[in-house]
Amino acid sequence: MMDDLYREMILEHYKNPIHKGELEEINHSFEDENPLCGDFIHMDLEVDENGIITNAVFSGHGCAISQASADILLEDIIGKKVEEVQHFDSQYVIDLLGIELGPVRLKCALLPLKVMKAALYGIEKEEE
């Protein structure tokens, strides 16, 4: 279980995130937290006139799962159309991470999805 959860890919994204930072030119931005565990994610997204996500970065702090999930999700959505990303659900993120998660850790893994959707569409509550 541990070997799955903390496999190299997750730890690599946690330790050396590719998309961590802040953008100057942003048109979509949101932040949220899981108050129970203290995970915090802020996201800045740049969408061009064709509805394509051209750049996306996050900042925040929290457990390895929440932070790696943010980096992996942003890696996936850059270059995609906003309409396409709209259909992303919990299962999509779980598949991206490629790990099995209990209900408590699922909240950590899904916080970035919740923040991304809120940033793009103003949906604050993602169904779990």
Place this chain on the structure above:
Amino acid sequence: MFDVSTIRDDFPIFNRKIHGNKRLVYLDSAASSQKPQQVLDAMDRLYTHDYANIHRGIHELAEEATAQFEDARNRIADFIGVQDSTEIVFTRNTTESINLVAHAWGRKYLNPGDHILLTEMEHHSNLVPWYMLAQEKGLTIDFIPITADGLLNMDQFNILLNKQPKLVSFTHVSNVLGTINPVAEITALSHQAGAVVLVDGAQSVPHLPVDIEHLGVDFYAFSAHKMCGPTGIGILYGKRVLLEGMNPFLGGGDMIKKVTFEDFSVNEIPYKFEAGTSAIAEAIGFGAAVDYLNAIGMQAIHDHEKEVTKYAYEQLATIPGLQMMGPAADQRGGVISFELDDIHPHDIAQILDAQGIAVRAGHHCAMPLHQRLKVQASTRVSFYLYNTSEDVDDLVKGIYKVKEIFGRGDV
């Protein structure tokens, strides 16, 4: 003679393995303790042999179940040094006990502008009921601050008493820092200032000898499930004169003397606060838990925990990047919360779990305390009568494994 291996044999859960083949290292007793066979048997015996509803039935089973239920109350009273068992109210847990006081005493006796005094180290269960009451009644809440080493600041406490609080409500043992507070001293000073005193005993009654009448408190709350008993049953101790003056809590059966189409009259204490069918088997299981702990001896349990905690404190202190919160080993109960490098407690707990080690991660229902200490979240280990130095050794190995996975292993 305290023999841990004999004690562990009483707890069937230690026969199971975790994640396939790992030995269970249970370091989360401050959240809830494991249960000895004796407690399970007592509840089983009731359900298989003596079960019926209590207090009303005129038949043999009802009488036997009632006798066992009331006998459990008497034994729990004895266990905490209370002579008059009508001062012992069965509730669901510590949280409900505190809520009962907030509703039945607080709503009746507190008025707009009144002060109440809590501390910075309280569990949410001794904060939120008072926040709710304060909003409703317009009360002011003050907090006794903690010192840098996690003790209550008694100088500040004395100053805050000048505001003449109507209530001083505080925890006996902190569930995060492990601090053992000077209950008798705080109670005496509070009484001199005219305040009523409530103590949250959730982390003390399971772990050390508690003599409530000696402490002098007005109300004292604790739960069975942290002391080898079942969930769903707890105690509110209250001084007779206070309980008798209070409003009832929940309305329903058992708490009434008489009901007409127009009105009702309230039963005697403690039944006045025990509306509806009680958790009968759980109360009897609670009685069995008290018998179990008594047979071993609370002082012996406390001494054993002190020894294991001291050993853990010394071992954890040798781990680079590990910061323990709270007072020195000789001033705390069997609880150690810590931070490790910049690794999130959820990650620590998850990796320890994979090695069979159960700990708690987060803020342990004490968010304001973590805020005060400027700690996002912490990892907590807690010890009980069944823990050993081997458990501590496994914990230390587990923590090094966490450091290795997170690349903090090159120490």
